[in-house]
Amino acid sequence: MDFLLEEASETGDVLQIPWKVAVIDDERDIFEVTRLSLSRLKVDDRPLQLLYADSGATGYQLLQEHPDTAVAFIDVVMESPEAGLLLVEKIRSSLKNHAVRIILRTGQPNQHPEEFVIQEYDINDYKAKTELTNIKLKTCIYSAIRAYRDIMTISNTQQGMEKVIASSQAVLRSRTLHQFGSAVLQQLLDLLNIQSSEVYLVSQSTDLYGDKVNNVLAATGENIQIDEELSSPILPDHVRELVNFVIAGGENQLSDFAFLARFDVGDGAANVLYASLAKPLDALQAKLLQMFASNVALIFESLYTKESIQETQKELLLVIGDAIEQRSKETGMHVRRVALMCELLAKKLGQSSDFCETIRYASPLHDIGKIGIPEHILHKHGKLDAQEWAIMQTHAELGYQLLKKTKRVIAKMGAIIAHDHHEKWDGSGYPRQLAGLAIPLEARIMAVVDVLDALGSRRSYKEAWPDEQIIALLKAERGKHFDPQLVDIVLEGYSEFKAIRLQLPDPDLGAS
Structure with missing residues (x-):
């Protein structure tokens, strides 16, 4: 009572x-x-x-x-x-x-x-x-x-400090701008004790060609959808409509259980903060949310430019890889497939996220040295004679020489892969006849993946091998050409590697 x-x-x-x-x-x-x-x-x-x-x-x-x-x-x-x-x-x-x-x-x-x-x-x-x-x-x-x-x-102060520490750890673990912004936004919601089913901070700007561009700077909530390719939140239709409405000059007419506000941050650019709330905000909560939305874009303006340059560089590595493969009369999808396969194999091996991401972007450079090989050798349909084969083998050293002076980690790994991905576990490879664990891990991964994808793909001089024949070769070369542990991992997850080949088939040739 x-x-x-x-x-x-x-x-x-x-x-x-x-x-x-x-x-x-x-x-x-x-x-x-x-x-x-x-x-x-x-x-x-x-x-x-x-x-x-x-x-x-x-x-x-x-x-x-x-x-x-x-x-x-x-x-x-x-x-x-x-x-x-x-x-x-x-x-x-x-x-x-x-x-x-x-x-x-x-x-x-x-x-x-x-x-x-x-x-x-x-x-x-x-x-x-x-x-x-x-x-x-x-x-x-x-x-x-x-x-x-x-x-x-x-x-409550102690709990708040614990939230700050936990949220700060999430912020520091962020690997992309979207993760960073979302972690900071979640930290703010926790500290202000704001309960929300979804929150979006969207920046709309006009590019050089007059097109309106929406960038999701931050998002939180249980139902947030992530674009797997870009690793960024997807803006739902109802939020996009509200963003466009407010940007066009519309006034916020949402209920107390939603929050919608626009903040101009520069010429032709504005931020819109949308939140679906469990209960109405008090004056302090609303003010701090507005401060976050109006100020965070100043950080993002600089960071987003840097990230765009980095993403452009990564994309250019794929383009370079495509160009090298096409010069060799191969298909460009080969380098994109081996990039994903190398990343998958590295993950299955338990490597760090940094290693897995780096090998994904470094692997397209594995044959960059072929740029120095004469076309009559690259395009020869028959078997290369001894002299031609000796020239072809120099592409490993040429690729290494092209990349070795860089201080960028992706190109550093690309140099190692280009140099050593033709080495064999038993020491019979080239150019240095390395054996076993003396061969760098990234090169051993590339060696398995390169052959795996090449055998499963159709070329002008051969048909794609059936899965049974590819598996038989991997088993036969286990401990000879390939690292035994890597072969075991590939065989165990063979369907996942095949799925990548089916996901990115060769144009006009199809996939096996």
């Missing part, structure tokens, strides 16, 4: 949540006297809500159902001479509630001496029932509730 001593009052539009005060006593009259004494009392402009239980057992259940109780007056003697003391132990140990201020009351002070009780039990005060006059009861309530308020302030 509970009583709200005064209806929740309003300050502006904000309801004042009452302080919960529990009275646990087997004498109903004690509760009624307490209720009358505290009638219309407020602490920090918040009313009191009295909760009642008549035994240690029901008191435990009451505090279990109301963990946010600020103060509990507990009678020592109820269904047993020590029922109140046992309840105190259960509150602190079983419920692990160390915030509620516990005030023991007793009608038999000589039965449980005050000094003993204060020392042995985690309580905040110990009073004889005759002591708590009307004035002293109110004084006791003021003191206890303010102590509870301060404890909760410290606790």
